[in-house]
Amino acid sequence: MSIIEDVREIIASHGKLPVDVATLADDADLYAAGLSSFASVQLMLALEERFDIEFPETMLNRKTFASIGAISSAVAELAPQERVA
Amino acid sequence: MxxxxxxxxxxxxxxxxxxxxxxxxxxxxxxxxxxxxxxxxxxxxxxxxxxxxxxxxxxxxxxxxxxxxxxxxxxxxxxxxxxxxxxxxxxxxxxxxxxxxxxxxxxxxxxxxxxxxxLLGSATTEGGIGGNLRNSICAIEVEGDTCRLQKDATVISYGLDADAILITSRAHPQAASSDQVMTVFLKDQYTLEQTHVWDTLGMRGTCSDGFLFKGEAPARQILPRPFAEIAAQSMLAHAHILWSAVWYGIAADAFARAQAFVRAAARRTPDQAPPGALRLAEASTLLQGVKASIVAAVEKYEEARQDEDKLSSMSFAVAINNLKIASSQTILAIINHCMLICGILGYKNGTPYSLGRHLRDAHSAQLMISNDRILGNTSTMLLVHKQDTSLFG
Missing domain, CATH: 1.10.540.10 (Acyl-CoA dehydrogenase/oxidase, N-terminal domain)
Structure with missing residues (x-):
């Protein structure tokens, strides 16, 4: 499974979005789609658990979680190589 | 300075x-x-x-x-x-x-x-949102060049005396509750029908009555940036700093009254330290703490404003939340100390040492954006954000 599919699945279960994640493009604004700051933390925790990563302080901002694409690139940057392959 | x-x-x-x-x-x-x-x-x-x-x-x-x-x-x-x-x-x-x-x-x-x-007023509170101003039920409707908004605003401070109101709503009728914008409406572009009366313990002069707001204005009066960005990047910081400064002022005046009381007592019995003197010293420590928190937050904010990433970071949000919690709680402890120092003359109205108004006004601090809500928000961030343990970092 690619990172982006994993990310989509985690958003679907933890993002608490009022819309179906499948209808969102990779670059769609998740905040405009209804992502709350509380849900973004839960999302972050679920991503840390799934990919065995830890978001550094510099990534804990709105930009990192602005879209499915942005989250996926952050995860790709942090994930251990064997999980990305 | x-x-x-x-x-x-x-x-x-x-x-x-x-x-x-x-x-x-x-x-x-x-x-x-x-x-x-x-x-x-x-x-x-x-x-x-x-x-x-x-x-x-x-x-x-x-x-x-x-x-x-x-x-x-x-x-x-x-x-x-x-x-x-x-x-x-x-x-x-x-x-x-x-x-x-x-x-x-x-x-x-x-x-x-x-x-x-x-004079600019604010309408961010709405019936049914449970006090969370980052959610709206009402939505602004744009038709051609005109926008229209109706909002059950349970609090609009000095609503009747404001010359314009900056009001939040969902960005459009299909928008999610957190997808908000803020719009400027001038006094002749809205009507206010009073729904709640502000008869409170303190801060009585803010006249924060509730109103049914109905407005119509040119659509270009909608602020160009999403409200989420405005709230995170400038509004919360300004609010917590300026509120804390007002609260510091209340506590500082209470302290001045208590100090005048202790000095008057010391002049009457120069050989004996007045009973309130130690407590005044304790209040001074607390007051200095509030002042230091505000000054530190202002410095942090000015620094973060140079860098958008810092401004929207969790560490900044946690710090600015902590300022509000600390100052709103500490001023109550300070004024209580001052009341103990001044005794009945502090408790009574109409004396040079009266502190009733200070204490009542100060009690609003924990409630205007409930400290429990802010602590909840900070505790969520602390699940992922690691506290900065450096002294000057």
Whole structure:
């Protein structure tokens, strides 16, 4: 499974979005789609658990979680190589 | 005075001290009658203090958040309601100054705020949202060049006395509840039908009645940036800093009264330390803590404003939340100390040592944006954010 599919699945279960994640493009604004700051933390925790990563302080901002694409690139940057392959 | 050491700061403070003299003379009537502090607000206009934050090229004075916080603290020592109105006005002005600079209509409006000394009101609270201003039920409807909005605003502070109201709503009728915008409506572009009366323990002069707001205005009056961005990048920081400055002012005046009480007692019995002296020293420690928190937050904010990533980081949000929690709790402890020092003369109204109004006004601090909500929000962030343990970092 690619990172982006994993990310989509985690958003679907933890993002608490009022819309179906499948209808969102990779670059769609998740905040405009209804992502709350509380849900973004839960999302972050679920991503840390799934990919065995830890978001550094510099990534804990709105930009990192602005879209499915942005989250996926952050995860790709942090994930251990064997999980990305 | 490093953050304030300019000629502008000196003149701003002198002008605000004149306002404070007038505000102090009417503070008791404002409190007992729960009425708008019209004399104090008129004095702010006469001293041109409602426009001081507007950029110089638009006719303002470009006052910094540190300078405005100092003004809030000066006025807070005289009349907390007037000071909170001044703070709320400047929190709204900060949204325009920080997020609308490139927009013609809003630039023109800022110039009017400065030249006509317009008082800006705020309508972010709505019935049914459970106090979370980052959610709206109502939605703005744009049709051609016109926008229309109806909002069950359970609180609009000084709603009837504001010259314009900055109001939040969902960005469009299909938008998610957190997808919000803020719109400027001028006084002749809306009607207010009163639904709630502000009869409260303290902060009685802010006249924060509830209204059914109905407005229609040109759609270009919608602020160009999403409200989420405005809230995270300037509004929360301005609010927590300026509120804390007002609260510091309340506590500082309570402290001054308690100190006068202890000094009077010491003069009567010069050989014996008055019983309240130690407690005054304790209150001084607490007051210094509040002051230090505000100064540190202002420095952190000014630094973060240079870097958008820092401004939208969790570490900044946690720090600015902590300021609000710490100052709102500590001022109650300070004023309680002062009450113990002044005894019955502090408890009684109408003495030079009266502290009842201070204590009642100060109790609003924990509730205006509930500390429990803010702590909940911080505790969520602390699940992922690691506290900065450095001293100066």
């Amino acid at each position: 490093n953050a304030l050491g300019s000629a502008l700061a000196t003149t701003l403070c002198e002008r605000m001290r004149r306002v404070a003299t007038i505000a102090a003379a009417h503070a008791e009537a404002v409190d007992s009658e729960a009425r708008f502090p019209r004399e104090a607000v008129e004095a702010m206009r006469n001293e041109r203090l409602l426009g001081c934050q507007i950029p110089v090229d638009l006719g303002g004075e470009g006052a910094t958040v540190a300078q405005i916080a100092e003004l809030c603290a000066i006025l807070g020592q005289a009349c907390a309601s007037a000071a909170m109105i001044f703070a709320m006005h400047h929190i709204k002005a900060s949204s325009l100054v920080s997020h609308s600079e490139g927009d013609d209509w809003h630039r023109g409006f800022m110039a009017r705020v400065a030249s006509e000394q317009l």
